[in-house]
Amino acid sequence: MLKVFFLTFIINLSIGLGFSATASVDKNRCTIDDIISFKIEFENADSFSNIDISSLIKDFAVISGPSQQTSMQWINGKVTNSRIMSWSLSPKREGRLVIPRLNVQISGKKSATKEIVVFVSQSQKKETDLDVFISAEINKESVYIGEQITLTYSIYRKVECSIEPFEIPKFPGFWSEELFRPNQIKFKNIAINGVQYQKGILYKVALFPISGKELEIEPLSLKIQKQKKKKRRSRDPFFDPFFDSFFTETETKILRSKKREIFIKDYPQSRPIGFTGAVGDFKISTATDTDSINVNEAITFRVIVEGTGNMGLFTIPKMSFADDIDQFPPKENFEKNVFRDELSGKMIWEYILVPRVSGKLSIPPISFTFFNPKIEKWQKISSKPISVFVKNTNDNYLTSNGLTKREIEVLGKDIKYIYNGNPVLKHINSTPYNYIFLIYFLSILIFFLPNILSYIIGYNLDSMPARLSKNALKKALNKLKTSDTRSDNFDNKIIYQYLKDKFQLHSYNLDAISTKDQLRGRINDQALEELIELLKLYESFIYGKKETIDIHSLNQKTASILERIDKSCL
Template identity: 45%
Template sequence: MRLCNHFILVFATFSPAWALQVTASVDRSRCTINDLITFKIEAEDASSFPTAEIQALSKDFSIISGPSQQTNMQWINGTMTNSRTMTWSIAPKREGNLRIPSLTVKVGRKVFKTKPLQIQVVSSGQNSNDLNVFIIAEIDKDEAFLGEQITLTYKLYKQANVSIEPFQLPEFTGFWAEELYRPRQVSFKNVSRSGVRYQVGTLYQVALFPIPGDKYVIPSLMVQSKIVSKRSKRRRDPFFDPFFDTFFTEMVTKVIHSPEKKITIKPYPDSRPFDFTGAVGQFTIDASTDRDSTNVNEGLTYTINLKGTGNMGLFTLPDIKFPNQLEAFSPTEKFKKDVFRDALTGTMSWEYILIPRMAGSVAIPPVKMSYFDPQSETWKRIKTDAVTIPILPGREALVMGSGFSKREVELLGRDIRFIHTETTQWKRINAPAASLWILSIYGMAILFFFAPPLVGRVLGYRVQTAADRQARGALKKACRNLKAGAGDPFDVASSTVYKYLQDRLQLSTHNLYPTMVEELLSKYLAKNELITILDHLKTCDAGRFGPDGVDRESTIIDETIILLKTLDREIGK
């Protein structure tokens, strides 16, 4: 008897787990292409909601909404039952016999498999012109070149009172899309289509540019709508007067599809230019600088403006070769769009930061590019004018001439001998031949003659000590200047590095630039260390003359201090 009681207790404890069941269901097994289907996954006697991956449905169905959760509890003959349900609204993508596959469902730690479901989808039995509400996809052309704009407009036509739910745009596979118009609220106007009066409103307008691919199809737009329709009357009664029609209407939820459209891609004509980078449309180009002249090591901005209509953003400029006297940084690209045009129109700008490294007149050659004009179906070429910039010597540039340098003047001053103006010292005829002063000179000469190693060591120690003091002074002076931090961090870091090299290497020129630094330090540093120094100097220049180094503005001083200490150690080896 005790064993039986234990068995009953164990059965009662685990009976909920045995009773746990998971089922999948739909509210209809036959529908039209415009109907919504309610898909449910229900778990009976479950302590938590079921979870399922329903991506497998996306092949034949679109997920319109969901999942939503619902809990149902009932008491029957003193026994409580409960169920937890997950619900989705789905819509068929095509007609025919569709299948909801078996899905893997998890409830807590348990895993279940649902049974597959079959759904028959039939045509609505009406043409678009006979419907109360429908969507069409209007395109301005069904044949286009790669990169040529195709303007797509989704329009909603209606005769009934219709409300539209927020919709998701399809993926335009094979196209680069640029949005042209998307209203916050759809406005309608009266039109006539095939002799039938409709109200039409624009849902979305987009510019599509074909890119290299395998398939070019304008996808269907799917919109969930609620349509107010009258209830059917079985008999004619005076009570059912038109005055009371508004009290006998119902809201019908429908899914509206626009038809797909195929695009044919035309090949480009022969003789494609060598400098064609993908520009398609109509364009003009010009170039300018932000100043008429500049100094050595002072940056200037060189701007290229491309104006026109076409596939802006899908191509680049051909490679630009600047003169060797100019150091060029990567350009900053901008696009200003004209929002009041159906075609993608605007101005693309490329801004280059150029730093002249040598004085003289520098000519930037014309920038040439080719594009394809789809209207005339011909290749065209445009170019900028050449830009000439006078480069003046820097304020600290070395002045070359036939005069003497400061060091040469100093050495020359040591060689000047002045006329003696002192009174002549006379000597007696009978005085001794060798005085004490002459004997002391001979003694000193003999001493230094026999002790040359000692003299060499003393002199060598003094010279070496002075060089070390000068090197340590250069590093300390540079670090002190960096920590003071007066002015732009990039400017302070750049000038400090150049000043340190002048003091450390005892250079007579003040006109330093990265190429010269590379030549000077190549005998002291390994290749990777030399690249680090040059990259650091270029980062400083980019921060001084452009926006590229803004993210390192707070750390550039500390990086420079570490870099100088490493450089000083390598030079001192």
């Protein structure tokens, strides 16, 4: 008994003297494809610290962590208590990267780690030497301002792998239009330098440069779980190569595409008058919804530009009509052709015109100038003129007192004109007083009815969101306990339902990326990062291949994270 007391006293004494924090990595030099093990060791600490590693996110991607480990040693009568927190990091770029100084606080005592410098070099492996790699494929490297570049991110594999959710990089200097994003990646066989691969398309986008002379397309980063075979040296005939497929394990890899450079060419000649930014191959037409109308009636006039190019990045020249025609600002609409890699479709400008005098209404042709990159020349096209017959009406008051453009904009509804005839009056009997009292009584009853119902049935209709938020954690924990009965039940719907109820999220198609965007600033950053990592882990279980996982431990981890989020919102 005395030995146990003495040992406890020595441990508490060593902890009370303070603690130290030491950071380390498993390597200071690596390639862009490597994963770095980053550890922080606490000596004589009585607990783990909540460390803010947001300063790491600039140059490193957190693959996993933090994992925790505790150990205690007794050497020459001295007790050493150590705790280790570790992360797996992947460098985001090449060059000299710095793991900054991290502040640590445990039980009111403070310490800090030292900076660590890591030198990251380019990968020495060729793409064709890898089992899995991704590429950024573009159809052209030199273009004009406004000319389309088709960018396709593809994955090539020789072994099975599961792909975790990923974010599309930003495209500074470009206007982008998504062309293709698969719900499920489909692979097809392909040979590269005689080597067989399976190729799948990750994302396809149309890019249109809007400024500059040289632009860069940032690389896409992708986290995968890749299968690798276990090497067996046994000569037992049972371990024939046929059985190798039964002894596989997974490893985490970060794949990155290469940066692509785009060079901007100058237009062959100076920009002509009337050019509004259109680049591509187009044709123009005009139409009206009728060929004859009455005075003061509205007519719809449409300008249609159809073709392939930077649709949505240009407009048509400003149109002017005769003074006796009221013109309203046009409505613009873009009808996209979704079945082509090149951005194509129709742009429609719709004008509302109101002629004020009778006769022949002539709408002149519209000229449209654009640059055609295929022939590298400026082109000018024109529509055909349109004539509409405006008929006079026999109602003089309509002709002379028609509404002006300003009146229609202000009123925005049908007009009731003043009646000039003699009014016909009808005698109405006085309303009995009992009807008046009945109306007052019903009004008061309707006014207090919600409060009366709330008091009687004990149910406040306005408190539904508050009750859902309050009971969200309880419902989620009950569902997690129920899911323990199934060993293969990786159900992330429990988490998403909790988030919808707790934070009143309106989206019904949540994923890890949209959840991070909607919860940023509403919970603390560390809890948010843990939640996102947990969601990605669930998605890898659902859509990828994984070894057997203890569902009970996973549910306990989920419950712990949800409880911390719930407490932080109180």
